[in-house]
């Protein structure tokens with residue numbers, strides 16, 4: 185009896201600090217509840233494998249996320265549906281919400297003035313609230329939902345045209361790609377480029393299908409694939425580097441504006457210069473999972 189009373193009280197306290205956050209690509213409103221003691225452990229145990237880490241992170245985010253329905257009621261979406269209709273970009277906003285409601289602050293950071301004649305180093309606490317500015321989010325502008333939307337990028341090469349159907353990846357796309365790569369591959373990527381995915385893998389993540397057509401588009405049924413494994417092999421081994429350059433250029437021109445800019449302006453105490461301090465929340469999250477609160481609150 186007294187135990188259940190105690191748990192009831194603990195539960196109601198844990199519900200107090202909820203944070204509303206917009207999901208600009210999925211065009212939804214989410215309400216996030218803070219991390220609990222047990223959450224941390226699940227993430228730490230999955231750190232040896234990037235796929236498991238990603239999966240655990242998504243489960244963790246999902247567990248703490250409720251979505252506002254049409255009448256303002258809060259719904260916990262079915263896990264599969266959540267992964268298929270929430271973008272990788274929205275995930276960053278959810279991480280922001282999770283951080284905000286759990287910690288409020290990223291801790292003190294060492295910042296170096298970027299003015300050539302100054303270069304003063306100083307410490308400043310970075311609050312989650314300060315990272316959201318008027319231009320942080322750009323809301324999805326197309327009529328179709330992002331997960332149905334295709335942006336065609338045509339790249340001519342010699343007597344052929346590569347026709348890419350590009351997209352904004354969902355949380356599920358990201359995890360599916362991760363599970364197609366070996367731990368060795370991912371570790372190698374991280375060591376050689378500091379990124380989780382190589383260029384070819386990144387391209388596969390952003391592509392729904394690819395067609396090889398001849399230059400006057402006269403082949404009636406040109407070779408086409410939407411198979412992830414096939415695309416990975418083709419992008420790695422057969423598609424010319426210049427084609428990937430044109431692809432990324434066109435993709436960025438179209439979609440870059442949607443990546444949320446979490447930044448704050450800090451003032452150098454020595455010369456009053458204003459410095460833009462930008463944060464990669466996914467990296468922050470990863471770091472805190474590895475090092476915990478103390479160590480991760482300081483720039484490494």
Ligand SMILES: [Zn+2]
Nearest residue numbers: 297302452455
């Ligand atoms: Zn300065």
